[in-house]
Each structure stands twice: as structure tokens, then as C-alpha cells.
Amino acid sequence: MTTDTSVLYFIFNREYWFKNYNFALKSAGPEVEALHRKFGTVFDIKRYALHDGPGIRVTVHFKGCPLSCWWCHNPESQYFGPQLLYRRERCVACGMCAPACPKGAISTEGGAMSTDSGVCDGCGACSEVCPSEARVTCGARMSASEVMKSILKERIFFEQSGGGVTLSGGEPMAQPEFVMELLGECRKHGIHTALDTCGFVDAESLLDTVPFTDLYLYDIKHMDPEKHKKYTGVDNDVILSNLSQLGGRGAVINVRVPFVPGVNTDEENLRATAAFVSGVRGVVGLNLLPYHSAAEDKHDRWSMEFRLRGTCAPAEASLRRAVEVMESQGIRAITGG
């Protein structure tokens, strides 16, 4: 298994990674980097998740993703590291955040608190004291045992419902050591595991997870390499080849296709998807995940560019048609998670 994540990231998309997480990590020095090996960056642990695999689940959302899909429903999960979100409408300008900031990045500005984003490193000290939740730090470095503590609280629901844990993102496999540690712990406790991946990850690391993963939720966004690059920022060749390899190793796979009108819902792409998926061993089903306009609001909240403005949720008829196309290739397809 690849242990040097910087090399891994380098191979995939040098520019992307350096612009984001790894650059910050490297420049922070060896101590922080060592810390990174022991801690994962998690932005949410969602309980009572019903749509990320069988039963009642806990979904652990990792922060950081090599892709930047236009329709991303969790845009805050793209950047690799804790980030400060400031919701001005909640701010009561009490001023408690300013002295709490170790970098002195916060000042009062016209009845609100302004943060120098060049100085802020997302340490979370201000959101810790902010009484009104105007300052929220998205993403926290957590140890595997901390995450497991949250997971184990839900045991009774797993046992009752046949549920378990889903590692999702962002992209969990961008933090492969942490993923392996969590999967191993879950195995020890007999908890069902699912891994939700975009597939744009190191093949060897991914295959290493097979003995510890009961189900893969594997995304296919587009079959056309050019369009894939346009809408997600990366090629799809690694993704497709990883999926085939995973199937070859005996993995149980649910393919997930975000169904985004105007992007990947044309007949040609659906047929190509179906044709490819039907050739992969181990695929037990395919979920069409309809686009939701909530993505727009989320991008706005994070001041991120949104390139699908005005796109509506797909029509029922088009979803039905897509299911038919998949089924014509012998793939069990359903709408929704």
C-alpha cells in the first residue's frame, strides 16, 4: 500500500493537490504531516443515514475531494482541511471571537466581525467560543478512536436494521491510511462497512480495502472522457479501470450515477454507462441519484462558483427512461439512494 500520500496525490493531479491540501500540509512541516497520518479530516458524522447502503447507518464524511463536480451537493467537502464558515446573518457582534483567535485575524467591521482569510488557518478557536453559531468550522481532525466512539453509539440501530457504517466524502480514499484504520476497527466490532468513492484514487490502496469492505458505492459521472474532465475536473480513465479491478477482486458494488439534467442524462451516455457497468463483475445494482437544486444554495453559502445555475431536478419520465435503459442491460437500477 502506498504510504506516501504526497506521491499518490502527485501522480493524479499535481496542480489540484498542490493548490489545496497537500501544499498546506507540506508547508506546515513534518510534525503536522505526521499528525495527518494519525488523524483524518472529517466534516460530518451523520446518524440515521438511510440512503448510503442497507439499514440505518452512520455516514462518516471525509473532507477533501480530488474532483470538483459542478453539481456537488457538499461543496464544503471539496477542500482538504478545516475551513471557517461565517454566517453574517447570525452574528450578534458580541466580539468574543476576536480575542480567541491565536493569529489575530479577526476585527470588527461595521457591526460584524471580519476575518482576514489570508491569515486564518481554520483552527476553529473562534467557532469554539462563538455563541450564535455565526462562525462554524467545517471539518475537524479526528483520530480513528474518536470516530469509532461516535460509530459505536449507534450499534443497536445497526443490529436491528442490518445497517452499519458508510465512509463517504469528499473522497475517503484520499485519506487511505485513515480509511484502513476505520475499516479494520469496524471489522473487529462486526459492523457492516460501505465505502462511497468517486474512484479517482490510487488503485493499490483501493484494492487493499476489499477484505474489509462489505459494499462499495461507486460513482460513475460520465462515460465521455472530455465531458468528464469538463464537469468534474479530472479524466475518467482511472475511475473506470479502478471499477473493473475492484470487480475482479470480488468486491460487491453498487454503482451510483448522479443524474444531472443537461450533463449526463442523454441516451447515449446512459447506454454507454449501462454497457460498461454490465461488463463489470460484482455490480449488484445501480442507483440513479437525481440532481437537487439545494446544491445551488450550498455553493452560494460558501461563496463558491456555481455553474449549473437554474438547473432543475430531473423529470420523473426521464428517470423512468434511464431505469429502463439500465434494465435493458440486465442491471438492477433504482432511483434514489
Next chain:
Amino acid sequence: MNERIERLRRESFEAVPRFSAERAVLETEFYKENEGKYATPVMRGLNFKYICEKKTIYIGPDELIVGERGPAPKAVSSFPELTCHSLEDLKVLNARRMQSYAVDPKDAELYRDVVIPYWRGRSMRDKAFARMPKKWLNLYEAGLFTEFGEQRALGHTSLDNLIYEKGMLDLKGDIAKARSALNFLNDPEATAKDDELQGMDYSCDAAILFAERHADLAERMAASETNETRRAELEKIAEVCHRVPACAPRDFWEAIQMYWFVHLGTITELNGWDAMSPGHLDQHLLPFYERGIADGTLDREKAKELISCLWIKVNNTPAPPKVGVTAAESGTYNDFTNINLAGLKRDGSDGSSEVTYIILEVVDELRLLQPQCNIQTSVRTPDEVLKAAVRVIRNGMGYPSVFNADMVVAEQMRVGKTLEDAREGGTSGCIETGCSGKEAYLLHGYLNTPKVLELALNDGVDAMTGRPIGVRSGDPRNFRTFDALYASFEKQLKYVVDTKIEADNYLRARYAELFPATFLSAVIRDCIKNGRDYYSGGPRYNSDYIQCTGIGTVTDSLSAIKKHVFDDGRVELSALVSACNKNWEGHEALRLTMWNKTPFFGNDDDYADAIMQRVYGSLFESIDGKRSTLGPTYHLNMLSTTCHNYFGKMTGATPNGRFSGTPISDGTSPSHGADRNGPTAVVKSLGKMDQVKSGGTLLNQRFLPSLLSGEKGVNGLVNLIRSYFKLGGHHIQFNVVDEETLRDAQKRPEQYKGLLVRVAGYSDYFVDLDEYHQEEIIARTAQEVF
């Protein structure tokens, strides 16, 4: 639903609730004529008979099941012997926007000229208030508790299968036997028992008479009916009414009519505002259903139609309105009939059947305010039954609510009931555990736990008025430790509970003395055998409950104090108390710190949940085993119905960041908006409450429809419920609506006339709630998953 049911349903739905003075006038006539002639139980029995003899009999077009409490559907009787409405009350009832009762000027005149002159000063309520001590009045007026006995006859009641096995004539036989066995030589109570049994005997006559009058009317109507089909139906109705309740029912139709006559009898005899329910109706009806199917006299559709007719009858019976200061407040039309489904049989086997599914279909199709129903879920209950219930829940009516039948058994066995009797138990009106048909379980009123903490933080002074009403329990500035503060809370709690129980015992004894429930006593096991009334220890089991409210609010408030004052030392207790007493004015940052930076109940956080356990333990210690006139019969249960709104209005700002006057937490639910980790965390927190020591808890969860879509949604909810019950949960119920829908309903109520929402232990029409209650529903945390 078929055409008949559709018509009857529409009529019931559209009928305007109105006030009827008929019963009050009849009762006044009877009392004026007979006061002083008879022993009280005999008087009550004869009074009931007089009403049954004289009241207007109603049989509507298309009806199959007959009988109304008032002269017509939704014409509501009043009970001046308990609470005598003033003319001002009637004016308010007629005029108020929500839950109004149309009052005919003629009825108001009758009240002015006949009813009020006789009952003013004689009614239970007038007598009670004249006697209540000052310390009780102080706490009562400040909103520390409510008193059920001052508004209506005490007692949550549900029946077992007795009335399907014995008719009134059989019961009269039992009564005669009991009377002949009385020992006037050695039993000092023999005379009292004889009076009581004679009262029961007259009550049984009354019920027969009431049915015979329906039979007569049906026969007369049949004679002039031109439509052949309807004539046959009327003849059948006459036949049924000749048969029941005099004799035990022989078939499905008679069984349902039997129940309805008994139900009407109990709520005509006294104001059973508290609850009157059939108990395990599906189990009671099953033998009749099976027999009818087997011999070909019944089919599934006919059974469903008859059940639907019963449902409509219950819906025709809104609750009698309250009196006095509360008349202007909106209440509910709901008379709290809660029908138990599935559950366990006496032998411990699964109680669900085809009738269970039929009833769920009826509930889903009719969508009426009343009756409510609940699914008693044991580990033996098939998932299929629970799934069928969840599909009805998903349609957003708030019911069926879901109960843990195994806990219901355990709770009852803890307080000494036999295993078989406990299995027959269930829920009567809201969430209260009781032994159907064998128990008098008297609920005495709600306890405002957050207000008790308020007293502790203000050394016994009411923060809303500045009046000293509690005991002195120490100046909060002098509390050096959390335990010192907590001891002060416990001291106030003991004082408040003891003061309440003194009053409860007084009221209980007064009911036993003045208003024995002779008809109800005839159908509750062992009353005849013991020669004692429902209120006097006649039933096999007797218990008294105080309903504790606001455990979420009080836990969160104590958690806020513990963390910020005593653990972190960042806030002075006196500063926090003073900010609360100013309703946080000028202290918004402090308020938000309390609200956002405190571990709260409902998040599976041991810090807060341990405090909840401690509070629950204190409530238990202060109530359980306290003595009534019948021995150590007091227990606690944990529900609030709508009282968390009233209590909220009476309670100042609380240290958890809650504003003065806003609702406190409902039932055992977390404070509104305090549960931030989803429903599994909520039920984990609730699972840390030792619920078996209560007589029931209430957990409200609001779900948006998206969460329940598809089979995944259904399975998710089923598994959530099962998990909660594994953790020892007693009850959970769901409101399935989205905020957008509710906002739209506020704007265009006419478009949402039929929108039912789960309010507390019952559902109500959203548009019937006042704005305050509407906002409260909206504020309940929506558990959204994306």
C-alpha cells in the same frame, strides 16, 4: 370507503360543535325534585336513568351504529354538577376563534334561569375552590401544576372484554347476588355497599332503557320509510338495540353497538373528559369477525363499514368545554378516545389479526380527529403489522402512535398487577399505562418541573410576579457547588408535590363521596364483587398519577448551570439568574452561549443525560408510593398533552436560553431545537431514562415526508422504533409534515382543513390550533436527512 361512509364522514366532519344545555337541564330537574331522598350512589344511578329516559334520541340518515351523547351529532353536553359554566363562559365559547362551541341563546337562557341558580355553589368545582388552602392556590395560580379534578371527573378509563361476554341483565344478576351476600351483621360497610350496588343496578337499567328508546325510534322510522333497503336497515338497528346492551352481543354488528352504548353511558353519566376507550378493540372484535366470516353473515367490507360507523360516532362527540379562566384559551375538541391495536393477548401471544389491518385501513381512509389509535408493539408483533402502521403514519396524521407493549407489561407488573392483567393493559387516552377494564387510574394534573427550578433559583419567589410562593431554599448566590443548587431544587420539588397531593387526596375523596360513577363501576372488574365504586377502591387496581412535564427544559437548564457556572466558572450564577429574570434583555450573547454551547438532552450526550437521570430520579422519589385515600397509590408519568404551552406562558426565561413565555419541552421529548444529532441520538438519550418506573412517557418526533419515502423510509422508521423499544422506550409518535406545508396552511387555512398534526398525545387539525400552538408545532425539530 363506500358512499354511505363518505356521506356520514362528511356530515360529521362538517358539523359545527355546539353547546347543548339538555343534559344540564334534565339533571337540574332531577336534583331539584329528588335532592335528599336517596343515598348518593342511588341518586347518581337514578339521575343517569332520568337522563337516559328523557334525553333526545337521534338516529341519522344512513347510520348503522346509533346513539349520541347530546341531542344531535357534535351537540356537546355539559356537567354542571362538576363545573357550572357561567354566562360569561358561554359567551366566550361562542365567540372565541379557535375551538368555539356555538351557543344557542335559548340554551344560554336555560343556563341563566335553571342551571346556574341551582348549581352555583353546589358544583364540585365551586366546593373545591372554597376549600383549597392558600399555599395550594399560590402554586396553582402561578402555574406550578394543574388539577384535573377541578374541571372534570377523574379517571382515564378503558375497557376489557367484559361487555362482550355479559349484558346489562347479566350484570344485574351479579349485582343482585352481591347484594344478597352482604353481611349487615359484621360488615360496617354493608350499607354503603348496598347503596352503591343499588346505584349500579339503576345504571344498568338506564343503559337498557336508552337502547330500547333507540329501538323504538328505529321501528317508527322503519314504518314510515319508503326505501326498502333503508327500511331493512332500520329494522336491523331496532333488533340490535333490543338485544344490546341488555344481553351480550352475538355478532360483529351487535358487538360494536354494545361498545358504543357503554361508551355513551360512561360519558353521559359523568364528564369523562380524561378518556374513555375500548381497550384492545381488534382483540375484542376478532371472535365476532371470525364467526361472521365462517358462517357467512359477515364479509370484510361489511366489517370495515361497521367499524367506520363507530369511528364516525366517536368523532361526533367533541369534548365538553372547560370552564372559568381557561375558557378563553383554546383547548381541543378531542375527547381522547385512543384505541389499542395489536399488542399481546392474555396468554402472551401476538394480539394482531385481520381486524387490526381493517382498522388501520379505516383510520387511513377516514382521517378523523377522533378516535385516535395506537399500535401496541411487542417483540412478538410481526414487522408486517408495524409496517402497515408506519404507512398510515407516513400519510401525516400523527397516528397511530406507537407503544412498546412489553414495557407496558413491565410497568404494570412493577406496581403489582398480574402478568395476564398487565398484558390486557395498554393506553387509554394519551400515553398512560393502565389495566383495561380493571383499574381506576386517576390522573391528577401536570407538574411544571422547570418552574420548580425557577423557584429554586429565586429562593421560593415566583420570578414572574415577585410573590413568595415556594419554600425558602437558599439564596442562589450562596450555592458553592452544583449539588447545593440541586438540593434546593429537590426541596422545592418536595414542597410543590406534597402540596399538590394534599389537594388531590381531598378531590379524590370528594368524588368518591359526591359523584360515584355507578354505571362505569358496573363494567369495571371487581366493583360489583367488592360492592364499591370506581372512586372508592372498587376496581381490582387503583392508582393515582401526577404527570411531570418539561424534563427536557429542566435538564438543559441544569446542564447549562453545571457547565458554565460550576465546571467552567465562566458565568456567575447570580448573573445568570438575573439575566433570566430580565428575559435575557441585554444578554443575548450570554443567552446564545447557553443555547449553543451547552450539552443538551436528546443528543446521546452523557453529560446532559446523566442530569436527566438525576432529575427523573428526583421526580420518582417525590411522587412514587405517596399515599392516597387508598394507600400508596401514587406514581408518576411523563407527559404534557398541550400543557407545555400553558406552563411555558407561566414560566420565566430558563438558563438553557429559552425565552420567558415560550413553550417548555413537551412530554419526555428534548427541548424544541435542542436535539441536533438526529432521531437515533434522541432515542438513545431517552433510552437512558428508566421508563419502566413510570406510567408512561411521551416522545414526539417530527419527520419531513422525504425521510419516510419509499420502502427504505418505512424500514428505517420501523427499525428506529424497534431499536427505541429495545432501549426501554415506552412510546414514540410522529408528525409527518414539512414546514412549507405548515406555513402555507397558516396563510390559507381553508385549503388545509383536513391537515392533522400530532400535537401531544393526540392529533388535532392544524388550522384549528391557535397561532401559538401552530408555531409550536413548526418549531419542533424537523429531522431531515439528505
